[in-house]
Amino acid sequence: MTRKRILIVEDIPALALMYSGHLEKAGYEAVVVDTGAAVLRALAEGEAFSALLLDLQLPDIDGLELLRTNADLLAKQPVIVVTADGSLSRAIDAMRLGAYDFLVKPLAAKRLIAVVASAVEAGPTIRADAPVQPADPLAPAATPGGFVGNCGAMREVYRQIGCIARSRATVLITGESGTGKEVCADSIHRESGRRDGAFIAINCGAIPENLLESELFGHVKGSFTGAVSDRIGAVQAAHKGTLFLDEVCEMALPLQVKLLRFLQTGTVQRVGTSRVDDVDVRIVCATNRDPLREVAEGRFREDLYYRLAVVPVHMPPLRERGNDIAELAETFLQRFAREEGKQFAPLGQAQLAALMAYRWPGNVRELQNVLRRAAVLWDGPDLPLSALPTAPSLAAAPLAAAPLPVEAPRGAEAPQTDVAAAFRGMTLDAIERLVIARAIEDAAGSLPAAAKMLGVSASTLYRKRERWASSGDVA
Known part of the structure; x- marks a missing residue:
């Protein structure tokens, strides 16, 4: 069987020798060059590589500039960038340009091999900021997962999901409560090459601080009161799949340090043991807070933020989604009517006007609950206006x-x-x-x-x- 060829771009001979040694022991063929010009020359001559390991500090060109000015570099093979610990922002920029993943020096052999293997399996990536292909503006967009609606903001979300799914980059989804952040995370998973793996969701705000570490990383029997048996955590349960960390800004600072270590090393250590296990997990996070404000006020680590927010996605509030409100309402009403064994006529103009006039402080979740309650309490076929909200709820202005x-x-x-x-x-x-x-x-x-x-x-x-x-x- 032909060995996969990995192109290593590193101008420090000792590091290049170390990287090639690790990869060759793992069964790859390593090809080493030390300049950006040599990379372009190799590709121009038609050489094929399964992945490219690119140091961002090269003697003749900046690694980021090399990626920006040579789109075919990313189109032909997945690119893994290597950076110093103090240059994480540059690594993030490389990921947004389309790099598959990044590694921080010094590189651990297991981490290097695991990332290269994953990149080779995934193939070339697509830039998350790639321009939208011209399309008929009146044609409905393909809606991934459980989404409903085709407003402009949601069409952009769908486009981003399609691009992000093929990357390994960590994703930070922001938006108000009830806007569909978990649906977005699940759609990224289902559209990705990890769709056959598990999708594990953890709400960091709903689990007591003293139990969250065990929930994430697992524990061994006797490590604390109540640990009656060995148990893997959510990270290991999501091996080869996706781990969704909801309300990540609720995580306590000491646990943020451990999450950062996991992201840097790709290894987990269960509570109560010194054993370290390798894992291959895609991380998607979400928060309804302003993460930069949390960083500025000292409640969230800046280095962890940059690790998680490689690709940001913002979910628009329902009040800004226009006609999506009517489409969502009709979809929910008919779905819940079937569940209740009832039949409802399509929503009329008066009902639609009431839905569009309401501000929906609870967003899609609130709309869903309103239509579920209506399907339970009314027999149809028409839905009375009294079943719909007509004034701001207590949640919208609780103090007034x-x-x-x-x-x-x-x-x-x-x-x-x-x-x-x-x-x-x-x-x-x-x-x-x-x-x-x-x-x-x-x-x-x-x-x-x-x-x-x-x-x-x-x-x-x-x-x-x-x-x-x-x-x-x-x-």
Whole structure:
């Protein structure tokens, strides 16, 4: 069998010799050149390579410039870039140009071989920022996965998914709660060469901090109270597949360090053991926060952010998706009607007008819950307007409904505030949501900090938020 040829572009002889030695032991044929000109010359002469290992610091040309000015370099074979630890931003730029992956010096032999093997299997990549091919603007876009809708913003999301799926690059999906970030992650997985592997989703905000490390990396029997047997974590469960880390900005700083180490080495160490295992996992993350703000305020590591946000994808809020609202509503109504054994006529003009006028603070998830509730509570065939929201929900402006009492300044006579009167007419559940919403706002969106202020556990707030979300009251 012919050995796969790997082109190594490295101008330091000792490093080139080390890389070629590792690859040849793994069964590859290594070809070494030391300049960008030599790379172009080899390709011009028709030499074929299964992958290219490119150092970004070359004596005659910058590695990034080489990629920018030679599109065929990426079209003919996957490119893996090598960079120093202090040049991660350059490696990120290379990934956005279309590089398959990047490695940070010094290179571990196992990591090098694993990335090369994965690149050879995947083949050439497509640039995530490649120009859109001209198409009929009225023709519907191919919608991946479980998406519905063809507005301009979503068409761009679909295009990005198609490009991203063929890459190994980590992806950071941003957007408000309920916009479909997990659907996007699942679509990337299904469109990729990893579709036959597992798609494992972990909500970093819903798992207590002291258990999240075990959930991610696994543990051995007896490593902590309750560890009654050996157990692999989500990372190993997603081997050859995709790991989706939802609400990644909720992750505690100490665990961020361990996640960063995993991303750098491609290895995991279970809680309670010194054994290190190699894994091959594609990482997709999501957050409803502004990650750069989290970095600026010290709640999220900057080096981890740059590792995760190689390819950013933003999910637009439902209120900005125009006619997609009507298409989604009709799709949900008919789906839930079938589940309930009922029949509903298509939505009329009055119903569509009400749906389009509403701001949808809970986005697609809220719309889905509204139509599910309507299919359960009404028999059809027509859906009454009373089944649809017509005014901003408590979630949209929770603090305007009943202002909380304010403490008087020192030295001033305290006003005689009737606290009970401030909440008159509200249910206990509504009051609880109001107080929790205020605490979360005061804690700058951090549920753990809000829980501390309220004297309850963070898991209590997460459970309440999930219960409200399932009922369609809160995003």
